[in-house]
Amino acid sequence: MKILVTGGAGFIGSAFVRLTLGDGAQHSLVNVDSLTYAGNLENIASVERHPGHSFVRADIRDAAAVAEVFAQHKPDAVVHFAAESHVDRSILSPEPVVTTNFMGTFQLLEAAKRQGVARFVHVSTDEVYGSIPEPLDADEQYPISASSPYSASKAASDLLALSYYKTFKMPVMVTRASNNYGPNQFPEKLIPLMISNALEDQPLPIYGDGQQVRDWLYVDDHCRAIHAVLAKGSPGEIYNIGGSRALANLDVVHRILALTGKPTSLLKTVTDRPGHDRRYAITSEKIERATGWRAQMNFDLGLKSTIEWYMANLDWVARVKSGAYRDYYQQNYSDR
Ligand code: NAD
Numbered sequence: 001m002k003i004l005v006t007g008g009a010g011f012i013g014s015a016f017v018r019l020t021l022g023d024g025a026q027h028s029l030v031n032v033d034s035l036t037y038a039g040n041l042e043n044i045a046s047v048e049r050h051p052g053h054s055f056v057r058a059d060i061r062d063a064a065a066v067a068e069v070f071a072q073h074k075p076d077a078v079v080h081f082a083a084e085s086h087v088d089r090s091i092l093s094p095e096p097v098v099t100t101n102f103m104g105t106f107q108l109l110e111a112a113k114r115q116g117v118a119r120f121v122h123v124s125t126d127e128v129y130g131s132i133p134e135p136l137d138a139d140e141q142y143p144i145s146a147s148s149p150y151s152a153s154k155a156a157s158d159l160l161a162l163s164y165y166k167t168f169k170m171p172v173m174v175t176r177a178s179n180n181y182g183p184n185q186f187p188e189k190l191i192p193l194m195i196s197n198a199l200e201d202q203p204l205p206i207y208g209d210g211q212q213v214r215d216w217l218y219v220d221d222h223c224r225a226i227h228a229v230l231a232k233g234s235p236g237e238i239y240n241i242g243g244s245r246a247l248a249n250l251d252v253v254h255r256i257l258a259l260t261g262k263p264t265s266l267l268k269t270v271t272d273r274p275g276h277d278r279r280y281a282i283t284s285e286k287i288e289r290a291t292g293w294r295a296q297m298n299f300d301l302g303l304k305s306t307i308e309w310y311m312a313n314l315d316w317v318a319r320v321k322s323g324a325y326r327d328y329y330q331q332n333y334s335d336r
């Protein structure tokens, strides 16, 4: 099967590309990415010369560029990762978030409709459900109640994608994963930021009381789930993908301090994020029943191997941090 992957130079997309082109690859990939601050060709250097991989630098908001990619490569399926993926950036600068996440998805759906693809997996997030009160775990019927421009733009793109199933009978499936962690994640999200700051003896910024709860999913477990949906999911369906590992942020950060051997004096409470969701929690029963997929990575082992990856790749961290990242944080967060 020829799969058009969008955002395949980012954190999760590149893990999907590496996994798919690993031993005994059954698929070829066309990887479309505009290489924003979060897209990095180093993430896919190991498959650069793989015969089943073509990289196209293009912006998914550009209808003509997207049409050209479809016309040239004629993919059988689409796995759509490309997005502006960071909540804090979406608060400070919502425009690229709204245009990429909503209009970019629209351009892909239109091109895929014209082409008549066999499968379209729209990769989304559990954040569309908003904060979930204890002791509930949201299933796929749980009402959408997005809090940030990021989660609202993802919720809107989920609805648009599902409308292409209802209206045009396009074989669209939506996946909603919980918080991912693993190698190659840009150090702006909680786990890679805390690891890289700890390794540099920099303060670890805790938003508010640090008791917000997130469910942690190892990135390769997420990628295997997407393959399971691609192979066995039913068109028009939504599939939650969780790691079954809910932890308060402070708990995660204390584990990072312990594993890196750094002192708790690095912890620094900073102003809370506006509209901060208190708790994300989902059930993955539907995908487990439908496909047999289950999250496999134990959180402590996954966190340890993630820290080891960052320690072995300090040059990667320095390179990504020396770009837009530093300017952005210095301009916008004087207390962090
Ligand atoms: P990321 O920010 O690491 O990577 C996004 C990629 O998309 C980058 O390579 C970037 O260059 C590319 N991109 C951005 N705008 C583009 C555009 N206009 N045209 C073409 N390419 C563009 O993101 P990620 O963490 O890998 O997330 C991938 C997907 O998974 C997103 O759709 C996100 O909403 C979803 N998701 C992420 C998480 C998480 O914890 N990171 C959890 C659930 C769902």
Ligand code: TYD
Pocket (backbone or CB within 6 Å): 087, 088, 127, 179, 188, 189, 190, 191, 193, 205, 206, 207, 210, 212, 213, 214, 249, 273
């Ligand atoms: P983040 O990784 O941005 O993911 P999301 O907001 O999409 O869940 O944040 C995860 C949690 O960590 C969230 O509750 C916000 C918190 N957080 C901090 O306390 N400090 C930080 O520096 C960051 C980036 C996040």
